Amino acid sequence: MALLEVENLQVSFDTASGRILALNGVSFSLERGEVLALLGESGSGKSVTAAAIMDLVPNPPGAIDRGSIRFHGAELLQLSRNERRDLCGNRIALIFQDALAALNPVYSVGWQIAEMYRIHGRNPEGGVEKAVIDLLKAIGIPDPERRARQYPHEFSGGMRQRIMIAMAVAVGPDVIIADEPTTALDVTIQAQVVDLLATIRKRSNAGMIFITHDLGVVAELADRVAVMYAGRIVETANVFELFEDARHPYSVGLLASQPRVDTDEDELVPIPGSAPNPVALPSGCAFRTRCPRAEGLCAEVIPPLETVGPGRQAACHFPVSPA
Amino acid sequence: MSFTYFLKRAAFAALALAALMTSAFFLVRLTGDPVNLYLPVDASDAAREAMRVRLGLDRSLLAQFFDWAWDMLSLDFGISLWHNRPAMDVVLEALPNTLALGAIALVLAFIAAIGMGSIAAVNSGGWIDRGVNVLSQAAASVPDFWLGLMGVLLFAVTFRILPTSGFGGPIYWVLPVACLFARPFGTLVQIVRGSMIEALNATFVRTARAKGARDGRVTFVHALRNALLPAVTVTGDLAAQFAGGGGVVEVVFGFPGIGKLLIDGILKRDFAIVQASIFAVAVVIFFINILVDMLYASIDPRVRVE
Known part of the structure; x- marks a missing residue:
């Protein structure tokens, strides 16, 4: 049994210009000890996926129309509001993108980490206070006894993100969802945060969902990648296969549009056009208007996510041939 | 500080x-x-x-x-012409009554407004929110002399359960407190509602939910403390106003506070009383402002001053 299974998830939002499908039949699974990257541009549905798992889709205007989210085989969408809350933080944790906005400005960071133990009734050995200080020490905060009493605005961006991460992993969750944890940081600090996440991943046996649009971070951290476009997963592959041999034209375009050090190519090729308007998605395949391989069929039939090799799938009528 | x-x-x-x-x-x-x-x-x-x-x-x-x-x-405020004793002695007898009256009304209004404003914010757009909105608008805009007269008419004249005016046991405080309560309550509900809606939409509230905090904790621990500052500011302003006496309310109910003393002092050209009252009220307002600043700093670490 997979640790976390998302199946045919559909999430929609009411907007001033009509109802939009933020997720349109998303399915994936996550195993223990695995890092799955959700890769895509903004608006592709990565963060909505995380919100749906954490029961954070604002309702109204959003709603989960159908689908299934199973954790250790148990259906989350059938649990009560409070049962979902008890799982959140405790068994499934979320790391936010912007730690300055995500930490409460009026409580000390020590208080906010300690709250994790208190909410879930955990009594770590030696007491909550000691556990908080040990945790701050472990994530590389100097002088943790003093720093625990300070407030979020007294920390640098990188330190705040580490505190966010420490808070998420405090009570040892089974699933850690990191929603663009490095996007708001300087490049040098990004590397430190990625290292910290890699360390946590090695030490715990948790499964990790890593939401990003940054291929470099994907290459460094992920085992498997799910590429998202306009509310659907268009390709899944292990990280080496994706970088060597992407099948979906969108994945190929994404790889060609970002600089890489592992190939001789020194010219970046942008994907033409821009992400489609979610209120009026193109008929058939949503990517067809930007796709160099599109033909008549693409406008008529939405390509299903089909197996194109061992452990890998792509949703394309005319996938790129194996290299 | x-x-x-x-x-x-x-x-x-x-x-x-x-x-x-x-x-x-x-x-x-x-x-x-x-x-x-x-x-x-x-x-x-x-x-x-x-x-x-x-x-x-x-x-x-x-x-x-x-x-x-x-x-x-030399802090000598002279002799009251009307009372024929040191003006400051007369003022210091009236001032505690006014401060107690104002403090009771404001503390009750603040607590009730926090509760009602938060409930309205949590249900914003719903019928509870609309009901609270109508109630608070009415409370904020009803004139206190009208409220006082209606209170006397209803509870003292018709039902005969409360005294019309005067001073004594707790029963004499009910109508004056109720009249002074209305405007701060109505104003504060609107302010708490607005700042709570903003706080409830903040990212840190999402974090609290993601941490597993249930609704009550999210609202009253995480959002509320962030929403308190505007309410404290306005309460401070209202407290400064009330320190000068419940004005009309003190006169309507014959409540022996500083407001009534001041108005009587002006009517009786009792210069010493007027001057001593103004001095005492100004000192009280100074301390109210210090208190508000200290409350600020204890609520929000970002405004702590060196």
Whole structure:
């Protein structure tokens, strides 16, 4: 049994210009000890996926129309509001993108980490206070006894993100969802945060969902990648296969549009056009208007996510041939 | 708040107080000559002149001012013409009544507004929110003299369960507190509702949910403390207003507070009472402002000053 299974998830939002499908039949699974990257541009549905798992889709205007989210085989969408809350933080944790906005400005960071133990009734050995200080020490905060009493605005961006991460992993969750944890940081600090996440991943046996649009971070951290476009997963592959041999034209375009050090190519090729308007998605395949391989069929039939090799799938009528 | 910071504030406040008292000195003397009010219409000119000399009103305004300024510096506020005892003694008997009345009304209004405003914010757009909105708008805009008269009519005249006016046990406080409660309550509900809606939409509230906090904790621990600052600011302003007396409410209910004393003092040209009242109220407002600053700093670490 997979640790976390998302199946045919559909999430929609009411907007001033009509109802939009933020997720349109998303399915994936996550195993223990695995890092799955959700890769895509903004608006592709990565963060909505995380919100749906954490029961954070604002309702109204959003709603989960159908689908299934199973954790250790148990259906989350059938649990009560409070049962979902008890799982959140405790068994499934979320790391936010912007730690300055995500930490409460009026409580000390020590208080906010300690709250994790208190909410879930955990009594770590030696007491909550000691556990908080040990945790701050472990994530590389100097002088943790003093720093625990300070407030979020007294920390640098990188330190705040580490505190966010420490808070998420405090009570040892089974699933850690990191929603663009490095996007708001300087490049040098990004590397430190990625290292910290890699360390946590090695030490715990948790499964990790890593939401990003940054291929470099994907290459460094992920085992498997799910590429998202306009509310659907268009390709899944292990990280080496994706970088060597992407099948979906969108994945190929994404790889060609970002600089890489592992190939001789020194010219970046942008994907033409821009992400489609979610209120009026193109008929058939949503990517067809930007796709160099599109033909008549693409406008008529939405390509299903089909197996194109061992452990890998792509949703394309005319996938790129194996290299 | 450091001690030097406090001293700096106190020095500025003393300057402002000096200016305030100076203008009060001249303004009360514009209300007219007390001698005409206190002596019978057919009093002789000699008697009038004798009283003026006794009160020091025969000398030039400037000479009176310097005398008065010297008395102020030694905190001597003079004798009340009407009460015939030291003015500050009379003021210090009335001031605690006003402060207690205002504090009870404001604390009740603050607590009730936090509750109602939060509930409205959590259900924003729903029928509870609309109901709270109508109620708070009405409470914020109803004139307190009307509320006082209606209260007397209903509870004292018709039902005969509360006294019309006067002073004594807790029962005499019910109507004045209720009248003073209405406007701050209505205003604060609107403010709490607005700042709570903003706080509930903040990212840190999503974090709290993601951490597993249930609704009550999210609302009252995570969002509320962030939403308190505007409510504290307004409560501070209202407290400063109330320190000057519940004005109309004190008069309507014959409540022996500083507001009634001040109004009576002006009507009776009792200069010493007016000046002593203004001085006492100004000092109270100074301490209210210090208290508000301390509350600020204890609520939000980002505004702590060096």
